[in-house]
Amino acid sequence: MFDLQTAKLFFAMLTVAVNIVVVGYVVVVIGAIWSDRAAGIRDQFYEYVDGHEMLFGSIVAGAAMLGSLYLSEIAHLPPCRMCWYQRFAMYPTAIVLGIAAWRHFTVVRIPVMITVTIGAGISVYHYLIQWFPSLEGTSCSIDVPCTTAYFRVFGFISIPYMALSAFALVFVMMLALGANMKRQQDRARA
């Protein structure tokens, strides 16, 4: 039942869901500059995730980690060099955020933001060289070329796109954590 075709579509559906949240967040945050209504929606979002930001971030990063392990260890799609670099960013994020959510260690917020920013940068580059392989030379490694996309669900969702989406949502959660920490400090002062 859960063959590679099903797994690809499943991961792609999750990616779309993640994209909706991230794009919605960006639109609302930008809109909040001019619109009170958008600012209200943004605050509602912060209120909603308040206390769960790190848990949610760890779930997202953990799902990305398990997904990548499924693709390499069960579906036998060996990771390329760029995939490994993204793993270096994603796997510790999943573990660190999980522990931080459990122990309420909000101090991890900035290191996690830096880590996922680096990971997202690698994902963007990897995604680009899959579409424009000439950016990385004129040949493909025979073993696991980074320029080759194993698949593109819906024509655009490849593995680095999935990783980028996960990094982006973790980043949004860390922004929300920062905003909620500030709101609570403001309330404590008032």
Add this chain to the structure above:
Amino acid sequence: MNAKPTAPKKAGEERGKLPIVGIVLGVIAVALVIAVMFAGSEPLGGAEFGEPTVEGTALPPNIGSNPADPADDPAFGLVIPEVTGQDFAGEEVSIANNGTPKALLFVSHSCPHCQDEIPEVQSWLDATGGVPGVEIITVSTAANSAAANWPPSEWLDREGWEPPVIADDTDSSVFRAFGGSAIPYWVFVNADGTVAYRNVGRMEINAATAVMQSLIP
């Protein structure tokens, strides 16, 4: 470690909010149901892997770059190994030292550079008919049913590829016997069976034509 300034929310404060874990599980469940319902099956390939036999001494590995002087290539002047293989239909195709100069082109269906190289070479063949007296033989290597553009036989058919093709085996034995390190990969062979030039990566068709013309005795 810093702790969050305020204590975690109490149960009463969560009233009116859907549990975030429930939302996450709901999204996962919906995605799973959609995936199971709408996933297709893997396309089946035909005889995409061959069982080629390689005789003779393998060429030294290509270092992954193209020397300015062909004589700097450690394979320059060495006799190529001979290959007896099959195309995708199972017909025998061979690389033999039979006195004919050759241009061997190693490609993989999933490599985007190969995907660019093949139509360019085919257009040149359509326009010029190639270099008279030089045999072009293709080796389909590094095939992977999980990778894009599978299967290679359909890809080459789609491109109208005319030169004979040898389907490499799952270990890419032919490619490795010719010292390949990356694709696309050209090996130009003199009439006496020795290596004239090896090129890793995409090659301008004018440059390839010039090398092929130089092979004519």
